[in-house]
Amino acid sequence: MTIALSRRAFVRAGLTAAGGLAVAALVPGFAAAAIASGEPWGSDAAFGPEVGPFVVVGPDNSITLRIAKAEMGQGVLTALAMILAEELMCDASKVRVEYASAHRNLVDGNVYQSMGTGGSSSVRRSRVFLQQAGASARERLIAAAAAQWGAAAEACVASGGVVRHEASGRAATYGELAGAAARITLPTEPAIKTPDRFALIGSPLKRFDTPLKATGAARFGIDVKLPGMAYAAVANCPVFGGRLRSCDASKVTARRGVLAVLPVTNGVAVAADNFWRAKEALAALPIDWDFGPAASTDSAQFRAEYRAALDGPLADGGGHGDIAAALASPGKRVEALYEVPYLAHAPMEPLNATAHWTADRIDVWMGTQFPEQAIQLAAQAGGVDPAKVTVHNCYLGGGFGRRAVNDELTQAVEISKALGRPAKVVWTREEDIRSDRYRPQAALRMRAALNGDGAPAGFEFTTAVGSITRSLGWGKVENGVERQAVEGLANCPYRAGALKVLVNLRNTHVPVMFWRSVGSSQNAFALESFIDEVAHAAGRDPVEYRRALLADRPDFLAVLDALAERSGWGKPLPKDVGRGIAIHESFGTIVGEVAEVSVRSGEVKVERVVACVDCGHLVNPLTAAMQIESAVLYGLTAALFGEITIRDGRVEQGNFDSYPIARMADAPRIETHFVLSGGDKWGGLGEPGTPPIAPAIANAIFALTGKRIRALPLKNAALGA
Amino acid sequence: MAAFIVNGRRTTLDVEADMPLLWALRDELALVGTKFGCGAGLCGACTVVIDGEAVRSCQTPVGAVEGKTVLTIEGLGESGLHAVQKAWIEADAPQCGYCQSGQIMAAFALLAGNPNPTDADIDDGMTNICRCGTYPRMRAAIHRAAALIKT
């Protein structure tokens, strides 16, 4: 059977299945009738005049704002729409949002700039040009009105989706003007609003996607269903770098619903007419793997290797002053070794992708953080020109970095091509955890030489860690150092006579990648635990000591002081509760956190977290606070439980029993306060809340028990009964 | 062959009796609001309500549902948003949203059995995983839903 598949046909199918496409928000304010579709991918078809690539105005005055970033829970659809609407002065109740097309970006000169979503960069890197796009659209609508009325543009005012000429009392809606506005080129681009003139940016706004997510109407990649689609389950080679030798398909092809057994990149797939049938058949499939050269490695060996790697060869990761002299000085020395394991991302939605391959076109439905890269992957796997690939991005059931590289997509295209019909690949949770690209394992040796007064004469930080650049094959490592390895260390904010960062990039066969907050996830744990150790060695209070070392960083000091006050630093606590602090800058944002932690019968419970945040400015305070809460819990899970270990070359964990995630009962009270410095600073928010939580918890445990946690996760620490 | 009621509709399915209800709902009935998270009874993304009880549908074979009444997220709000959904929206609970159908169904069943849950009851009753860490807001939403149901 061949299927003529248009996007429209799929939308019809989606309609029957979903019982409605769009759910209007039912909450007051701008979002009162702003709409996000359950199926957020943008349209290929023209459905109204475009006033620039981000703004489409319908004849009914509807405004479609195109969002060139992926919604994975961080509220980007709402925040970026706010930025556009701030300048556009449209009727907010007529706004709908959809994803911009990555295909369009490819064939139309990068009109959406980078569509990758990561590095806490969506607002930081898009705000200016989105404001510009909104302002430009507004001025073109005004120019169209002015031309129509023979009036001066300066005499016309736009607001609420209407352009008015006060002197003559004339008015026209954006819908009426859009056709003419679309043809207008402005002689000069208008200036964008400065923050003191923001009306929308900076005020809390309900997210557009919430009603969809409270009703089950938001479509994730895994929910996609195409006519004639095959469902595929995949076994990836259990040892990275191994390969499929053979499998005995005859054992499973007669099972109900099974369509085919196919080799795919990294493994083998079973396709069937229902995912469960595919998965069960795959489990029954005898597979012969060639595990390759890494099949005898394990975590104990890696741990020893990373420790040994601290002795060299070491590359220069930056610093200042004369560290050798500082370390040779007569004062007190503090030295400690910190270790962190590999971590899986484990987004709630297991990886999946749906592809429909034809000889001259590929359509992809999935949740991806990097649609441009997804286009390239699909094109390569399907042997089709990248310009003939369309990625229909869906809501992402969590990303955290994992969905930046879409290994599952390659497999979906291979299967669709082999079967000649649309195919959906779903990785089971076990595949998702065992075939991840992980937060690197690392060992860090931290050294401080103190002057007589306890102030640091020098810091030397040495890290042995996997290279993300090498693992992904994205670019080259220059001089043995990559930014991810030293972020948070090389820019250590604490004043010291000398600072030296040394690096040994060392990869095992385990692939590594970006994991929420990347290098800061391990470097903040080491640095902020170590500063705590140094403060104690100097006989000083951890807040007071940090304050002294941050004297020339007023931005840090503002956050630290707010945090000390809000958390009640120094106030008495119940006897089985300890308090710890950490502060760290990442992705342009400073976050300080105080954790109150109890240890009862050896059980660690984080009771309360106070976070103070300086990201400069806020677009949506509501989603900003949600991101801090989310980042705290993501880091808390890692601190308490997170650990991927290797045995016989393979990942030992496979599901949420062996890779536990914090649940309701583990969740602390979280209080978030924004301490905004304004100015030119627009910091990120998706990640910076994660780095401080592990050291804040570890420092609290030290305050309570006197035990210093130097290796994560905490579940491996013996904290007594 | 299995016959049961889904969201008020009589449904007959010609599938293996041991097919988990999760996959029957998603792949056979196109009710994809119910999610796959672990397939092992560990995360609750697949939670539906069967005869009033919150159940992990990935661990419930279709054969065991014979003659029973299944409520999914699609059915919960069919005739207007349920109080739990309204509270969820008011409290801004969802982030990525993937776990939320299961969370809402679990909260619905919790409140049906305990109209006035304490924080400790919520800790005990809400055991589904949310990787985005929406727990503080879901807790607030459950208290709010309890209040909404009473009025």
Ligand code: FES
């Ligand atoms: S999918 Fe059923 S409990 Fe996780």
Ligand code: FES
């Ligand atoms: S909202 Fe993302 S997993 Fe719960």
